[in-house]
Amino acid sequence: MKKFVQVILSTFFLFYTTQSFAANVDGKTVKQAEDIKFMLTSKNKSLNLIQDGIDRINENCCEDNFYKKNKILLIKNNLEKCISDKCYDKYFLVFFKTPSKAIALRQVNEIEGLILENEKVKYENISAQKTKEDKINLKKTENEKNIEVLKLSLENMNIDNIKLKKKVDLMLSKYQKRIDVLEEKNSQLNIKFERAYEMLSKSKQKKLNKILSN
Numbered sequence: 001m002k003k004f005v006q007v008i009l010s011t012f013f014l015f016y017t018t019q020s021f022a023a024n025v026d027g028k029t030v031k032q033a034e035d036i037k038f039m040l041t042s043k044n045k046s047l048n049l050i051q052d053g054i055d056r057i058n059e060n061c062c063e064d065n066f067y068k069k070n071k072i073l074l075i076k077n078n079l080e081k082c083i084s085d086k087c088y089d090k091y092f093l094v095f096f097k098t099p100s101k102a103i104a105l106r107q108v109n110e111i112e113g114l115i116l117e118n119e120k121v122k123y124e125n126i127s128a129q130k131t132k133e134d135k136i137n138l139k140k141t142e143n144e145k146n147i148e149v150l151k152l153s154l155e156n157m158n159i160d161n162i163k164l165k166k167k168v169d170l171m172l173s174k175y176q177k178r179i180d181v182l183e184e185k186n187s188q189l190n191i192k193f194e195r196a197y198e199m200l201s202k203s204k205q206k207k208l209n210k211i212l213s214n
Helices: 002-015 027-040 043-060 069-085 100-141 147-199 202-213
Strands: none
Touching (some): 043 069, 069 100, 100 147
């Protein structure tokens, strides 16, 4: 029975966060339900998710001009504090203030989106830097009389452009893969929700339908 309740909470309320249902459910109610789901997450899974979140930030954050840099660093500090305080090893379900464990796991869910935004800024920075370098190099060649030197300079610019294209293509590929992963997770949540919905009694399905129609 406990496992069944956990499945319902995990799938039913997480699914509410998707765009198709977000407009139909009261935000505060959804958050409270998600907090309960987070508090039911096992010790080992919570610790792994939090540590993985910290590692992702260390590997990918951040461009100096990323406007959400402070936010993602605050998340990292809070996740590190959670590990230090062992907040991941808490399971109480009755609370008046959002528990540290729930806050940490909610923040873990924000990391991927923030990293994607940082990747966009990184791409813009690389493009802007290359444009600036090209202008400087072209300026230098304006008064160049030696054809061979001029040719070599232009060839080097072309090589740099090819390298930049490869770097950008790789970055965009990673960006797309992350989007695909997020879409797959969302798809799996939809499937789990449908399965959990079918497990409910007719009366509970009727109550759920009433909630979603408001």
